[in-house]
Amino acid sequence: MNLNTTPSRTLDNLLRSRLVAALTAPHGVDRYLDWLAPERVTDEMRSRVLARRMETADCVTLTLAVPRGWRGHSAGQHLTVSVELDGRRQTRCFSIASADNSRNGELEITVKAQPDGQVSRFLVDAARPGTTVVLSDASGAFRLPDIRPAGVLLISGGSGITPVMSMLRSLVNEGYEGEIRLLHYARSSEDLIFADELDELTQQHSNLTVYRAFTSDDAVDGELHGRFKPAHLQDFGPAHNDWPAFACGPQPLIEALQSYWSAQAAGSRLDFEYFQPPRAAAADGQSVLQFVRSQVTADDDGRSLLDQAEAAGLKPAYGCRMGICRSCTCRKTSGRVRNLLTGRISQDGAEDIQPCITAPASDVSVEL
Amino acid sequence: MSTINDLLSPEDVEAFGRDMDAIRQEVLDDLGQRDVDYIRDIIRKQRGLEITGRALLFAGILPPAWLAGTACLSLSKILDNMEIGHNIMHGQYDWTGDPALASENFDWDNTSPASQWKHSHNYLHHTHTNIVGKDRDVGYGILRMSEEQRWNPYYLGNPLYAFLLAALFQWGVAVHDLEVDRIGKPGDMGAKERKRRALEIADKAKGQVTKDYVLFPLLAGPFAPLVLGGNLAANLARNFWSFTIIFCGHFPDGVEQFSEAETQNETRGQWYVRQLLGSANIRGSKLFHILSGNLSHQIEHHLFPDLPAHRYAEIAPKVRAACERYGLPYNTGSLSRQFGTTVKRIFKLALPDREALPAAA
Known part of the structure; x- marks a missing residue:
């Protein structure tokens, strides 16, 4: 070597x-x-799928080659994965599931197929060892602190377990001696990601306690039942109030946790991350535009993004104003947009758009 | 718009526009892997020709190697500028989301900086095609290519200027955006903006000159003059070729020109008809179309400037059929016919217009 x-x-x-x-x-x-x-x-981080492993019927773990220039990640962070589907590069965000020693050669993402998700469907159904993907640097403020606390409380719902799993794996790997308590919500045991590994880790590490809460009415297994309620936390014992908590899951779970934490006014802090479902297209006139570079926000008035940017006081580049010259092309970072010439609605992810012939179809962020 | 309204009723103009929109939408709906594979294949061939050409020129002491090297490098530069650069910088592949195929990022092997070319070409030329006074590609500010440009004795040199522009075409395109002919006239960009553009051009040109005329020759050691000569010849070949193709786009016999007044408040349908009347195609083989960057399908290119150019040949029969339905002309011909009539125009317009001559006839 x-x-x-x-x-x-x-x-x-x-x-x-x-x-x-x-x-x-x-x-x-x-x-x-x-x-x-x-x-x-080196101008983009290319990686290959090295291995795949189904976690549940619609959820896969992909081991990715650590790309050149990879700067590592902190447990809990996410990256973007770009794949080419029918000639189009599609980019989506995924949490890193592997431990935070990724610079040493381990990088895993765990992906659940979303019903309308082209990229997640491709990764779950079609990605094979050898498939090329392009990665971004890891980012995100949802991460374990570098100075490890005396104990940690991890809470997750559904595929929100992936960043939490990175935290758990990192702590276990480094021989962390504090208490680790994981409370995970899933519909049923069939939907439980990382089921075997969680069992194994619990047996190997006496400082780890895992509680599984199944929300489906007919679930008979699991330590707990139903959606989050404060009693679930009390079952964990008295110490948790001093520990930082890290939660990732769907919006209702996070909101329930937030209201509990603020009502408690506990000394500990709750770090959280939404596992965002695809946003629904908003009704006309309801959307909010964010011009990211100028840090200006405006209510959508239905006109083209170029007109609206100008109305908001921006001076974006433009040319023909009829969709042919691409002088105004800019990046949409999130949200759905409608092509004013064709009426087509775009996907949710990041892509280049032509503001002169594009209007918002949901809340939209553009790099203007 | 007198020219267009002479040919079609306003309803038919808009109906023709809708037919063009339908052709466009059909291609947009079908864009996919095939298009990406095509352009990547052309790029791979261009890179191969470039590396082969430069390698052969290092062995340029052998005449066949020098000739083959120069030919490969010429083809590489032609592909780079025409089928790859021109088309990618039009945004024809922006939908792929591949940064290497994005109009935003791409720059070509040419002294003209991408950002300035995109402004003068994609916006000024493609929006205002053949509107004398607005489309700066009508004569490039130095030639008389339209009767609407008033004659003066300077234009006696029209054929000479055209030849020099052909030989130095990449430099002509590079300084095009300085709009030197507008200094002190209405619409002048001002000294500050002109200086900014000049510095940008100088920066791009420095890179091109360093590469072709300093570094690659120096790497060849004692054979430096052979490499220099080969690179010079390749740039010259690309210049003559691109001038020829591009001048066949809008100046052959039968191509219409327009005035600013008649194109005020133009509808989308009128815009389409103007693009059609203001452009001319060149017939040729598949290889010829590729080497022309598919500008041999200038009509289709001007109707749909941001559709991948290799699609033009496929939609040309539909465009032509629509022209026949509406009784619109569709200007196409061999390279010798189209270039021949263009050269004739360059010579003819060097002289004052006949009817303007006092009692000459």
């Missing part, structure tokens, strides 16, 4: 030299490496 490292690094240094940059201008060396040595491209 070591013998290989040096020439490889020398080659990388050469490829990134000013000389090679000048010789490959204006395209840049990566646009040649695309064809000659795709694994050496």
